[in-house]
Every structure is written in structure tokens, then in C-alpha cells.
Amino acid sequence: MSDSTYDWGERVFAPPVGSFDVEWVSRGVERSTGLAFQDAVRLVADLWWRAREEGSTDVDVLVAGGWEEHVPLSAVRIAARLVEEYCRAYDVDPAAR
Secondary structure: OOOOOOOOOOOOOOOOOOOOOHHHHHHHHHHHHOOOHHHHHHHHHHHHHHHHHHOOOOHHHHHOOOOOOOOOHHHHHHHHHHHHHHHHHOOOOOOOO
16 A cells, blocks of 8 residues: 555544545535535535646635536635645645646
8 A cells, every 4th residue: 555545444533644635625614514525525526626727725716717506605615725724734735746
């Protein structure tokens, strides 16, 4: 196994440093916004894709553009902030390929 994956039976208290975990961030979005987990996962995955495309986790950059109508803009902003905070806390560079 590589250094960025979990070993069998390992108790995980945080994701590996340097890797983005969509589900980890999605749980925070679910708690903070009340979105269903599946909607939070789609939103975070979309935000992460945008962060990689733009090479930035700046909230204003991530929020720019269109979003699905059933997701309130306030939830998108909260999710973008959580993506930004996650990347800062776990040393994730969206520009790294």
C-alpha cells in the first residue's frame, strides 16, 4: 500500500496528509448545511474538480459559475469554505497533478 492509503484494520482519525478525501469533507458539509449526504458528496466532488481545474481553493473562485438549482448558494459557499479549510489543514495542493 502507498503512504496515502489506509492500511487494513487501521483506525483512522483523519485523512492522510496531502490527499483530498471527498467523503470526509462531505460529512462536514452534511452537518453544516443539512444537505443529504449524497448531495453533499456531489457538491464537494464538483468543488474539488473546479479547484483542480483552477489550481486554487479560494472560495470566490470555487463558487463562481453555475450550480444545480436544488443546492442553495449558501450551501455551496459553506462547502467551498470547508474545501478550502481542508486543503489548508491537510496540506493539499489542488494544482499538484
